[in-house]
Amino acid sequence: MSEIEIIGAPQSTFVRTLRMAMEEKGVSYKLTPARPHTPEVDAIHPFGKVPVMRHGDFTLCESKAIASYIDKAFPGPHLFPDDARLCGQIEQWISLINTAIQPSIIPYLRGYFFSQQPDGKPDHQMIEAALPNVQANIALLDRAVAKTGHLAGNGFTYADMLALPILDYLKVCPESRDAIGMAKYLSTYFAIQAQRPSFINTTPPPFSELRR
Template sequence: MELFGALFSPFVRKVAVVAAEKGLALDMPPFSFADPCDDFLAASPFRKIPAIKDGDYRLCDSTAICAYFDALAPDAPIYPAEARARGRAVWFEELADTIMVPALGPAIFNRFVLPRLRGVAGDEEAALAAIAKFNEVLTYLEGVTPAEGWLAGEFSLGDVAVASLLRTAEYIDAGLDPARFPAIAAWYDRVTARPAWQSVAAMEIGQAKAAGLA
């Protein structure tokens, strides 16, 4: 199975970690938005990452891909079976994808995309404003993060989605302040200590070095 995208993206990283949790093997061919391959374009008609090719099956969008993986390898579920826990798992993924990413997005664009990928200066004022909004969301998250275990009670896609964005925030000097967000920091350490996360992190380091970002 092939995964198209770069692991700097929280959405691509989310898919890669879920695959690793489930023991699904992924290949990541070299990827470029400037020169996308035909398989990527067939999988993602609007050129959004991530996308996958699994034999003659192609799919894009991280949530859709993770749902596909969950059905493909059901023995390692990423959605809890219990109704309330499942609802919370979906909520935390939604929090990451539709609230946290838009809040931090201008900072990612101005501190990472523009200066590091396009070689032009970003708008630092816009970046700082975005980080302030992001920290407001983290204040909410701090209040609902358990002292032990996982966001939905058992490990789920919600944990992967939120942690993946926090990892991307580290690229733009917007990583967690453990003194301000101790519960999130302790939970994040638990997520990133998992073998699946560690295996993807090693791949990400390789990609960063190849791209001159590490």
């Protein structure tokens, strides 16, 4: 069987989530760095978003669809277990993160990593406007991991793989880093999960390389 090819910018949290999933399952893959809306991405995703996947003559877009395919096509630990309740919890967090948490955090991160200020310094107006949402979501995640140390069930799942890359960027920015530091359960959660080989092995290059 041919090797999986993941196409997308390694700085993308969704690309990193998929790479973590491949690492957790022990599946060999090739990462082809590509920005959104480049020809190789547009050929697979109708809206030019990353990541996209190629596996022989089969292609897929959208990270959840790709993860589901990988889970069924390859052996290894299940990303989406058969247990109905646990699977439901994982899907719940996928939806919450993709539709609510990440979209409300992106403006904050953009204020730091993609500032449009003439001097290139952080856009503090954008940052301050988004900060209440960031703090609320950090508090939400802190409550979520308080009971078991994971987002869903008692073990590491795809829900955690989706959250950790976002938290990693938040740990770089001062206000969100402080908020995570004061979140008793979330700070412990991140410190533990950040030691996983799948997280360490997928550390992305800096955003400055993406802007070249």
